[in-house]
Amino acid sequence: MRAPLSRILRDRVHAGVVLSTVALVVFGGVMVWAATVTMSGHAALVQRQLLGVGIGVIALVLMWVLDYQVLKAWTGPLMVALSLLIISPRIPGLGASVSGATSWLQIGSIRLFQPSEPAKLLFIVVMAAIIAEYGGKLDKTPDILKVVGLASVPLMLILLQPDLGTGMVFVAIASGMLLVGGMRARWFAVFAVAGIVLVLAVFALNSVLVTSMNKPDGVLIKAYQVDRLLVFVDPTRDPKGAGYNLQQSKIAIGSGGLTGAGLGMGSQSRLNFIPERHTDFIFSVLGEQLGFAGAVMLLALYLALMASALSVSASSRDLFGALVAAGLISMWAFQILENMGMTIGMMPITGIPLPFMSYGSSFMVTNLAGVGMLLSIWSRRYGTTTT
């Protein structure tokens, strides 16, 4: 017996999630168009991005249809899959490294995708499965150490790639999920201190190794990553190098004023002053072309998406679903804060793209698949439904 369509829609479609996602994807498409309008490969870039959206919509529907609870039973294999995914660019015959930072999975000469993107979703699922075991009461020291220890495995693997950006996203995801999973504030403090000590130790060791091994490009951390951090601390440092990008990005955003120069306009975008302007620095283009009004519109859409995700999380039938939704919120919130923050000098520069906005198919597919997971959780909030 078929339920009426309106009933199906009410049960399965979270209007906030769907509408904010549609608006963000459209907005992102427009911005990729506007950012690349004076580039030589303009049409091809826009087409590729639309292809990414197409694949992403398929992924979204698949995740929506898939009962997310099935994933919970596959924790072990998924953990293995996640680890393989992270190290796949290092497997001979499969990996490819572009400009030393972005790792691709490729077969022959066909580039498939960036494994670090789906790895974020897999990480969320694996973490949710692990944390859900404790029923929302994560206050025993052995439990916490076990959970954090398991989380550290993929984190260490990604940091060894080295992929500092994705590593930071992992940390943000884990933090959000541990919060919802019940870890107490003092434990966050403990791990924060431990993290800072560890980072400082790595930096110190790196600088010792750089001088002793005479490898100016960096040993544990790349030299450009150190530069980016130093520029964040002192923007006047090296204005032609790492500081130059930040300076030009700030000029672009600031010059946008209240309403911006108009779509496709703006000298900073048109004349190549903004680096990586369709990928990592697409918000600089948005800021210049659409001004404060455009930026606030984008922030409002993100807020709508995350508020909807929170409502999905709160209405999940089980803790696992709630944790997955919380992981997605953490992932998006951190990437938004980090990406927009770096373009205005609030955060250090890392290679983290802006969800739904930045050019890149792997990234778009991952985000849309994440939305699919939200809808899957929402659809099954009353129990497994049948069609």
Next chain:
Amino acid sequence: MTTFRQLLKGRFAVLGVVVLVALGSLTARLWGMQVLSGSTFAAAAEGNRIREVSLPAARGRILDVKGRPLVTNRPVMAVTAPATISQDTTLVAHLASVIGVPVDEITKRLASYKAERLAPRVLKLDVPMQTAAYLAEHSADFPGVAVEESAVRVYPGGSLAAHVLGYTGEISETQLASGALPDAKIGDIVGKSGVEASYDKVLQGEKGFRRFEVDNQGRVRSVLDEGAPRAGKDIKLTIDRDVQKVTEKALADAIAEAHRQGFTKAKGGAAVVLDVKTGAVVAMASAPTYDPSIFLGGIKQATWDALNAKSSEYPLNDRVIQAAYPPASTFKAVVAMAGLQTGLLTPSTTFNCPGFWTGLGRQWGKWCWLHSGHGHLSLIGAIEQSCDGYFYNVGKRFYQAQGEKLQAFARTLGLGSKLGIDLAGEVPGRVPDAAWKKAYNQNYPEYQQWLPGDTVNMSIGQGDLLVTPLQLASAYAALGNGGIVVRPHVLDAVLAPDGTASVESSVSVVSNAHLTPANLATLRHALVGVTTVGTGRGSFVGFPISVAGKTGTAQVAGKDDYALFACYAPASAPRYAIVVIVEQGGHGGSVAAPAARQIMAKLFGKKYKTIHTTDVSR
């Protein structure tokens, strides 16, 4: 199932607050940047994309008094490139071989100045058409390198009138700092000497500008705005090209004649022709000279060093205005007129010259150049024969009369201070007096007092007296012009684009000695006697124009004698005053005077044949 929801409620609130704080802080920061300081960033964005370069204006031409060109311009192809190409060593090496300029030189030119990063530097000024075409065809191999139309100075007469015209060059740091050229920018071509410098503002014109939109690599994307340059104005000089040519030749011939007479150290000299009534400089020659075209596109360091070496005799100096000489016997005309005007002399004042003058006592005795003595001479005879003994007596009279009347008269004739010619670098010369001597010898008390011998030495144009050739010519012009000293000048007119005069020079009186007609006639009589029966006779035999002149042979410590001749002509209605000086040239009558005749022959359209005379007078 229900318990976990209870547990999660507060945690969702925390997560929500974290998200709100993140988005809120982004919003606050964006408000500050975009709304509060938007205009600052907008200005920075404009500064990023807009570059301005100035467009040089065509420099005005310099014409002679009859409108014939002395300096013009020639369009050339210039190879330029922005400083940024210096990083591309392969490109620079390739370019060096194509335009034939060493890599070092290119690197030096690219690095020449820090400001105006985008302003193209001229790497080579005058490339042949084939090179320009090659660069245009292979422009993809030479990013940033451009072939631009430019213009260089052309000197149709070669080194003719080089000292009057001067040369041009890239503006120096000191010129920029001086503020004399407020619109000037680094890299501008400006006049460095001569008329090019003194009338630079007129010749320079007004620069245009071009504003570009550039990308992050500094590549030009479009031209936003352009203001056409306004060409500089042509100027017409008082110099007559033909007379100038003859004057330079006469000076060169005089130096050659000095060598022929055994004065082989003669190398430098000066000759100048003034219009008696107006002060217009008809010709002005200085030896040795130079070719101003060596400065085009930047002078080579070795050439510059050679021009400034001691052995070069400093060809860049304009000796007519920048060198001061003892006037020697040519000054006797001034002394005679001073005596007549002050009443210390009359035409009939007579002295006896025994050859050795003891007017200040035997221990201070002085020789006349004619050691056998001239015997009894009147004023006119003394000038004709250039008798030193006679003028020692006149000097003694001036000393006894007190009041430094000789110095005062010399100053009224324009000596001892700059005449204010419209050329840079004029020196004032020196008319010594008691105050000067005291100040000059301030560290040597025993030499501070003005002695009778000082006035006596001065009365034969020696001692500490120094005049520029221009001052001497101007003084002779005044002696032929009732005592009126007019300011010498080289500018005749500034021309409007249609060729009519927009500014014309006017006669400017420096001073007036108010010479009486009787005294003028007496001196004229004496000076004409010099060229007819006196020490200058040999040089003017058969010359159809009556010349009032005076020979001079200056003694300079450690050097051979300097040969001088000063005159005005025609004697009855003076039009020109001429001075010729040959350093270490020997005798004025046989070296300098023939040169003056050679110049006058041209001025009055008479034939001239080389004259060799012998003369040992002073």
